[in-house]
Amino acid sequence: MDRLVVYMFFLEEEPSNSLLQTVIGVFITVGIVSICVYYVLRYLETVYVKHKKKPYFIHFYPVIKKLPSYLKPFLKENDFYSSLDKKQKKYFEHRSARFLEETRFVGREGLVVDGFMRMQITMMMIQLTFGMRNYLLDYLNTIILYPSSFYSILNKTENIGEFNPRSRALALSWKHFQRGNLHQDKGKSLGVHEITHAIHYNSIKNNDISSEIFYDTFLQLEEYLGSQEIRNKIVETKILRDYAYTDKFEFIAVLVEVFMESPNELKNKFPEIYSYVMQMLNFRYFEE
Structure with missing residues (x-):
């Protein structure tokens, strides 16, 4: 009976651990890919700058701020x-x-x-x-x-x-x-x-x-x-x-x-x- 309880315990824990490992793996993968994409884009922009003498873009703002009305x-x-x-x-x-x-x-x-x-x-x-x-x-x-x-x-x-x-x-x-x-x-x-x-x-x-x-x-x-x-x-x-x-x-x-x-x-x-x-x-x- 004790062995059965221990066995059932590990069966219950395994999915949880697997899920945690999957989540961690996804975060690490996304992080590595993001870093690689950043440096690739940065390199490409450097090449672009050498030819065009200006950056890819100047303005990009997810939210446009406004000045107070009195200014x-x-x-x-x-x-x-x-x-x-x-x-x-x-x-x-x-x-x-x-x-x-x-x-x-x-x-x-x-x-x-x-x-x-x-x-x-x-x-x-x-x-x-x-x-x-x-x-x-x-x-x-x-x-x-x-x-x-x-x-x-x-x-x-x-x-x-x-x-x-x-x-x-x-x-x-x-x-x-x-x-x-x-x-x-x-x-x-x-x-x-x-x-x-x-x-x-x-x-x-x-x-x-x-x-x-x-x-x-x-x-x-x-x-x-x-x-x-x-x-x-x-x-x-x-x-x-x-x-x-x-x-x-x-x-x-x-x-x-x-x-x-x-x-x-x-x-x-x-x-x-x-x-x-x-x-x-x-x-x-x-x-x-």
Whole structure:
């Protein structure tokens, strides 16, 4: 009788164990297949990028987010947003809403950061990264605003803008940001300049497809600029202000400023350089 009870016990346990083993096997199989599919698709996209110089796709959002109603009017005042088609406008608004969710805005020296200020910076950020699939930068989650210039503890200098990757923060003088945003600063744009630093640093540290395109194209641009003739021509035309020649990071930041502020001038004088910048950001909206 005891043997019968033990035998029946094992008969009852066996289906349960088999079911558990089957479930575990399915999960492991799905996991392995998913990893294989991911790397195959990633490899295929890398091949695609080498030929097309852009990612498979830019926008894919299971749920499209919307901005709070009190922030939406600011979109209509933005020239870039107004130039987009209906679908692109939805994507722009979605990205703006996500950026605002993920980013902390801090005012310093008594400055109160309101919706207008947050949206002006957000829209510039979204415009600069609108051609990139990965637009939320891992090394930027805080925007610090000062009324005007501020003393930088990091650099021990008086600054109007600074990107600090260690703190994942971007510090800006609101006064100077607005001057550039309203095109009152002779082609300069503090926001474009400092955001480009953040994008550049992010591209060095990350390996997502947008970062790879930015960094690989930047290296190609560096090689192209190895020509003394090209460098002399850039200096002679004075298309870039002197600060661009501080180092390679400042060079690309100033270059992107020119690309965004005076695309036609850059394209006419240096079509190859224009193409490199357009490819780095996958920003083809001036061509539409």
